Amino acid sequence: MKKNTLSLSKKNTLHQDVTSKLKVLLAEINHVKAKALMGVLTNGQYDIYHIAHSGVPLLRDVEQLNPDVIIIDIESPNRDMLENLNKISQFAPKPIVVFSEQQCANATINQMVKSGVSAYVVGEVNQTRVKSIIDIAIARFDLFQGLKQELADTKQKLSSQKNIDKAKRWLMETKQLSEIDAYHLIRKMAMDNSQKMDDVAKNILSVASIF
């Protein structure tokens, strides 16, 4: 029963990821600038929220909104606050797309992006330009998150492989089974109980620890 709920909720999350719009928070005190950006970003892909205050009230709104993306000017004093959310709370890291009207060489922008700034829009808020840069920033973020997920999955796989190996060895020693038979036994138990092999291995190991 428990297992079913788990797999169901996972499916739901996946489903949600595909269909829901990205929540974009625009933290910009200057209303004129904010309006221009909102105009550029308003389309079917994003839900845009504009917040014009700073300090703790901004932080509270961010936590309530739980946005996927925060857009903030590189010169905003609130940058430290938003960028370090994940260091002081359980908040998931979010890409922070910064823009500025300052004239800046392309090489510098590339450097900035490489050094962790998600994107850096320079000069006039140009419709196609802003949109494409933000799209790229989000794609980069997804890629990064994807890699992190992949790493976590690989680590998980390695640890289940270890469990299975340990359980196999225990079966070989105590039940005098060959390696192949021990493996088949674990697999059969997993299939019969519709469990993962890792879970069966863990069960075997917890039984083993009693003896």
Added chain:
Amino acid sequence: MFNVEKKNINLGFMPLTDSAPVIIAHEMGFYEKWGLNVNLTKQNSWATLRDKLHTGVIDAAQMLAPMPIASNLGLHGQESTVISPMILSRNGNGITLSTKLYQKILAQHNTNEISMPFSANILKREIDERKKAGKKLTFAVVFPYSCHHYQLIEWLKNSDISPSDINLLIVPPSDMVPSMDSGDLDAFCVGSPWNAKAVREGVGITGVTSSDLWENSPEKVLGLMCDWQIEHPETTFALVSALYEACQWLENIPNRFEAARFLSRAKYLDTHIDVIAPSLLGSCLTLNNSSPRKVENYQQFSTLGDPAFNRPAHYYGENIAKLMHASGHINAKQIMNLDISSIYREDIYQAVI
């Protein structure tokens, strides 16, 4: 004199009282004297100052003492070899409680006054009371990798208060006083002049300073990219020389008031001299309309005639790395792999001073 490779330098600073050395070197003509033309650029966030240094938008920066270590470890984004050839200041931070919280503590302890500097023990009753209601006191610091953070944590730990007993936020220095005024913050640890501003406005009371907690530990350092220093060795020497002269100038108390006047200008701190001058004169404003507390070395920039003060000795870096480890910012392996003497570069400092 040095044969400077680059005359025009962009130097980034944050508007704080301890940016005095980089500002005074400009105002008193020390950069010029050493053959440099320094353009001071005011930054609004530490993250932006860091990114601009990493990417060469600025050549040099006034940094929080833990920042070069954080950059080398890539604690924020890409690993970058930032070095520090000089300590610019020590002390200067303070912990301020909201007036509302302080009044409540006085009532809880049935007293009119608590002697200062006070320990975090006075908070215990309130923390316990809130715990019963499922609530916590909310504190703020300015940056995670900062002495402010480590000082606040230590102050709490000295009284057996765990960091998990409070909410801790990062709030920009200029937003600390308004956030406390609106009731969003119960306490903060921030650099001058923001503690004094809270007291002047009757919003908070400053009960303990970094000088009460740590013995003259480095607070701000000069930060450069390692590659930049290799390309500009003589320029680095000139920069260190000019800043050293500014630090020496600042050690003279009569000069401190003049420094406060410079700092209050719009292009620097853009804050009233009433708020800037006290800490520079060794005065810690505690409660509004009360006599200030004398704090020796509240803002320290040098020791007259003793060059050791500004030397970025590796053991300071090691101490900071230990604090970063103790607060969970870095792990034991990261500490082991750290080569502090390649970050805190006393060799550069000693070659010139």
